Amino acid sequence: MPSLSFRNKTSFTLPLILLIFSGISLSGQNISTKQKAGEEIFIARIKQFNEFVARFNYKSDFKGNPVDSLFRVKMPREKMIPLLFDMKDLRLKNVGIKNSDDFIKTKSDFIREVIKNDLLINKYSQGIIAEARSKVLFNGEPRIVRVFLNQEIVENDMVKWTILTVKGDIFDIFKTDTSMVRFIPPSSNETDFINLKRALDDTEHLQNYASRNFEPDYLTLFFYCIKSGLIRYEYVEEVVYHIIDIPGWHFKVKEFNRNELNSGWLITDVARNNLSFSEFLKRL
């Protein structure tokens, strides 16, 4: 059903099709005209996050083969990178209320900087943060928890993903109330902290009794809740990658599951970023 892939033509579609299949016939694998529409989409689709990184780094062509001189001529990197964006992003459209000149400019600046400085993503970078939006059962009720992970290199050549932190409204256990000043009085030590009982009975505002440096560790809380059976982990609903491996930039990559050439793992947002790793993680 070839019409499927060509039904919603956008400005990038035709050049991409010509390029993918001219590339294929050039490499001597004559599958262009006979290929089913679905297979055409499958080739163009960025099927894995790994493939996204390979295309971003200009290491592989649409078929996963190493980029060669012919491909470089037909599809220079400045044409390849724009294809990694979600073309259906309404901010990129020239018309419409969601059109954003700022975003279009940011995108162009990002692409220009990547090309000019030949910037690459390190496949195993700690600056690739995966957000696994997960379904959990909290006290039997379905809730969403965002689990953030990145990769750790073990003994030089081995890799694993590790959990950095978790976020979700189930961890918003404290209420903010500025109408009352809550504290443990200065003389409490002399009464062997009788007031401690009073403070810890104030269950909604416990954070007010902690030191000014107190920062809740949600991951420990999450592990405890799982261990105690308060939370039951179900499954990952969706994964979004936050990439801060390109200096000065942050961009998001997520999977667009649609039957079009512009599908699979695509850039869904890009913005300037000057935050440190820990600050960035806090703001996610």
Place this chain on the structure above:
Amino acid sequence: MLRKILLSGLIFSVCILLAAQTKTAVTSKQAKITDEINLSPADIEVFKEQTKQKVEEFQQYIVTLGNKDEPVEKRNMAEKEALKLFYKGAQMEISFVMADGSIQKINRPMEKYLARLKSLPYTKVIIKFYDIAYISEFTKGPDGKYYSTATIIQEFTGFSNDDIIYTDVTKKDIEIIIDIVEDKFFQEKRWKIFLGDIKATETRTTTASL
């Protein structure tokens, strides 16, 4: 006295020599194990080719066990052989997009998934796979095994008599594991490719009204 000193010296030298030999032996043994547990880039390329074959083998078994025109014995055999390709405990995770846009996922042990596929309530089932598969580079895990992912596309059509009542196109991401296994017959260890968990995502579904 001189003999005593010479004898002590000799014993001391022999001890040092033995200790050195032992250390060398340990070092060389470690080196051998390290050699054994690392795959060279050339080896990995060979395994990448073999992965394609394993995935094709799996696809062939799926086609056979889904095909109700095939003899029951052949379909049972396909189910059994397909299972042998998998790592113990491998699961199939299938995701569905619900009417409200939320995602529902179901996990099934591979045994149950294959058994279910064999007994679907259609009079006829046609399963096709695209000729192409995408296989990512292998990465070594902390357990010494090598990991990769193969992505394939499956077209499924379910019939009631001659009418198509259900079709879907699913993307399947298959975990690939290269692990060392012990060949008891030849009493040697060798690397072997296994299929692991599979994530299946529907890309297109059509349910025809009966």
